[in-house]
Amino acid sequence: MLLISCPNCGSRDETEFHYGGQAHVPYPENPNDLNDREWAEYLFYRANTKGTFAERWVHSTGCRQWFNMLRDTVTYDIQAVYPMGTPRPASAAPAPESGTASLAPDSTTTGTAGPSVSATSSASTTAPKGATK
Amino acid sequence: MANTAALTGINGLRDIRRSPASHLAGAMEAGSIEGTVTLSEGPFQTMAGVRVDPRSEEGARIASVAGGLPARCGEVAGTDRVTVLWLGPQEFLVVAPEEAHDSLGGDLIGSLTAALGDAPGQVVDLSANRTTFELSGPRARAVLEKGCSLDLHPRSFTPGTALNTEVGNIPVVLLKTGDDSFRLFPRASFADYLGRWLLDAMREFASPEVP
Ligand SMILES: [Zn+2]
Numbered sequence: 001m002l003l004i005s006c007p008n009c010g011s012r013d014e015t016e017f018h019y020g021g022q023a024h025v026p027y028p029e030n031p032n033d034l035n036d037r038e039w040a041e042y043l044f045y046r047a048n049t050k051g052t053f054a055e056r057w058v059h060s061t062g063c064r065q066w067f068n069m070l071r072d073t074v075t076y077d078i079q080a081v082y083p084m085g086t087p088r089p090a091s092a093a094p095a096p097e098s099g100t101a102s103l104a105p106d107s108t109t110t111g112t113a114g115p116s117v118s119a120t121s122s123a124s125t126t127a128p129k130g131a132t133k
Numbered sequence: 134m135a136n137t138a139a140l141t142g143i144n145g146l147r148d149i150r151r152s153p154a155s156h157l158a159g160a161m162e163a164g165s166i167e168g169t170v171t172l173s174e175g176p177f178q179t180m181a182g183v184r185v186d187p188r189s190e191e192g193a194r195i196a197s198v199a200g201g202l203p204a205r206c207g208e209v210a211g212t213d214r215v216t217v218l219w220l221g222p223q224e225f226l227v228v229a230p231e232e233a234h235d236s237l238g239g240d241l242i243g244s245l246t247a248a249l250g251d252a253p254g255q256v257v258d259l260s261a262n263r264t265t266f267e268l269s270g271p272r273a274r275a276v277l278e279k280g281c282s283l284d285l286h287p288r289s290f291t292p293g294t295a296l297n298t299e300v301g302n303i304p305v306v307l308l309k310t311g312d313d314s315f316r317l318f319p320r321a322s323f324a325d326y327l328g329r330w331l332l333d334a335m336r337e338f339a340s341p342e343v344p
Contacts, residue, residue, distance in 0.1 A: 009206045061304035062297045063221040
């Protein structure tokens with residue numbers, strides 16, 4: 001069970017929240033200009049980050065407000081909670097490795113190097129955690 | 134066949150109205166342990182859902198009708214008869230006795246609607262949306278703690294505060310009305326479940342304590 005710190009209500013159980021997927025995926029400026037592939041990429045393509053990931057959450061059984069969160073997808077460490085509409089904060093210093101050493105070598109295969117997620121924010125293109133070592 | 138005489142006039146309708154946990158009234162009476170923990174339903178309160186920016190002019194008008202708007206999570210505002218619960222930064226639940234409803238001679242909904250006027254926001258009659266459980270007694274907190282992960286200790290949850298949370302895995306507004314008394318506002322469709330859940334949680338206190 002994660003203990004998530006809602007900006008309005010304070011620390012609450014994870015079960016009070018719902019997940020909203022990757023944060024900072026802007027709606028395309030001119031959706032009509034996109035071809036089918038670009039539109040599909042906007043709709044369905046998301047980063048599959050191993051490491052610090054910016055994502056949206058809603059406190060659904062509390063204040064029903066959305067917020068953004070920086071969470072490490074490996075350690076579940078919540079590094080930052082920040083309001084919708086604000087840029088992603090600078091990633092916290094790399095968390096000390098705690099028993100995840102075996103995961104590090106292959107973690108460079110993650111991140112947003114995959115299909116050009118052109119419409120998505122560059123915010124999620126920070127180096128995956130393993131690459132910072 | 135419905136008794137047509139009972140349907141004439143609002144008071145006739147009132148007689149045939151059933152509250153969401155009315156079928157549990159007997160069980161709640163039987164399951165209550167006087168002096169330890171008791172449960173009952175307080176049906177048919179008048180409730181209005183209000184969405185308004187509390188810092189705006191219309192927010193101030195609504196606040197003057199409702200007796201204030203709580204500023205943050207946990208706070209409760211209102212008057213002797215009206216309770217205003219914080220649901221979100223711009224969302225509030227106004228709770229008042231049944232007779233405050235416009236159809237029973239009151240003017241709560243109408244005056245809130247008038248206070249909002251054409252300004253952005255909304256006032257919705259939610260009187261049928263939730264029911265009210267009264268849980269009280271020295272073991273009331275122990276009952277709630279079986280299904281609520283908030284810190285309910287009096288040092289952090291004081292009388293006169295209310296929190297939006299989960300009890301028994303369902304969303305409720307939990308209002309602490311006194312040192313040993315709580316009011317729970319579940320949605321009507323959860324009333325049966327929550328009533329039975331609370332009764333089950335209370336049951337152990339009917340037996341003598343095992344030393
Ligand atoms: Zn919240």
